Amino acid sequence: xxxxxxxxxxxxxxxxxxxxxxxxxxxxxxxxxxxxxxxxxxxxxxxxxxxxxxxxxxxxxxxxxxxxxxxxxxxxxxxxxxxxxxxxxxxxxxxxxxxxxxxxxxxxxxxxxxxxxxxxxxxxxxxxxxxxxxxxxxxxxxxxxxxxxxxxxxxxxxxxxxxxxxxxxxxxxxxxxxxxxxxxxxxxxxxxxxxxxxxxxxxxxxxxxxxxxxxxxxxxxxxxx
Numbered sequence: 001x002x003x004x005x006x007x008x009x010x011x012x013x014x015x016x017x018x019x020x021x022x023x024x025x026x027x028x029x030x031x032x033x034x035x036x037x038x039x040x041x042x043x044x045x046x047x048x049x050x051x052x053x054x055x056x057x058x059x060x061x062x063x064x065x066x067x068x069x070x071x072x073x074x075x076x077x078x079x080x081x082x083x084x085x086x087x088x089x090x091x092x093x094x095x096x097x098x099x100x101x102x103x104x105x106x107x108x109x110x111x112x113x114x115x116x117x118x119x120x121x122x123x124x125x126x127x128x129x130x131x132x133x134x135x136x137x138x139x140x141x142x143x144x145x146x147x148x149x150x151x152x153x154x155x156x157x158x159x160x161x162x163x164x165x166x167x168x169x170x171x172x173x174x175x176x177x178x179x180x181x182x183x184x185x186x187x188x189x190x191x192x193x194x195x196x197x198x199x200x201x202x203x204x205x206x207x208x209x210x211x212x213x214x215x216x217x218x219x220x221x222x223x224x225x
Contacts, residue, residue, distance in 0.1 A: 008179040009171040011153055016164045018143050022209055023161070025140045029133055033223055036129040040122045047121065048109055052101035056094035126224070133220070141213055149206060153179045158186070159206050162199040 006014060108114060119126075143149075152159055154167065167182045169175075176182035190197050212219055 006148075008153065008182070009168065011148065011179070012164050012168045012171070015148050015159065016161055016168075018146065018148065019159070019161050019164075019206065022140060022143055023205060025136050025143075026205075026209065029136050032129060032132050032136070033220075036125060036224070039125050043122060043125070044109065044118065048102060048105045052098055052105050055101045056097040059097060060090055060094050129224075130220075137213065137216060140209060144206065144210055144213065154183055156207065157200055157204060158183065160201055160204045162201070163196070166196060166199075 109118065149159065154164075158164065158167070163186070166186055167176075167179075170182040170185050171177075176185055186196075189195060190200065
């Protein structure tokens with residue numbers, strides 16, 4: 001059905017359904033960003049851990065090497081208790097060095113100097129993210145550009161899933177036959193009773209999505225820092 005030929009009641013129903021799709025798209029977008037941040041953090045933690053593990057590993061290899069005095073003593077020592085104690089001490093030393101190196105590498109990893117390396121190591125994850133978000137945003141933009149929203153029949157603040165059902169109620173209860181009547185009845189109720197005043201948003205979800213689409217990369221770059 002052509003959008004401009006919809007009855008006022010059908011216009012409200014269609015608008016509510018499309019707004020629900022927009023809300024679902026925004027949810028999918030946020031979930032995809034959350035997944036990316038988790039994947040990136042996990043990969044960065046693994047990289048930092050591997051680098052930090054390198055130092056105590058090399059140290060332990062040197063200390064227990066047969067060519068090393070300590071290593072020779074560990075190999076030849078007949079006292080099992082002493083052997084276990086020394087090995088335990090070395091492992092504790094290695095663990096301490098690992099923790100120290102991990103914390104140090106974690107701080108260094110977030111320096112501005114290392115930023116190009118971080119981007120390179122997570123480039124594939126970000127590319128997948130942007131590709132997925134692009135598909136979601138293309139769908140969102142196609143909805144935002146529909147004539148129901150570009151040529152609305154109600155004030156902008158009423159184009160939301162909280163208010164449109166109230167207008168639908170006026171039509172279905174026979175309290176209004178045309179959109180102007182339904183809007184007038186709603187505004188009277190808002191003015192004199194304030195029952196639904198808390199439902200009227202300062203900025204509609206539709207407007208927030210429009211603002212996002214206009215500044216999409218700036219919004220994403222801010223979240224993905």
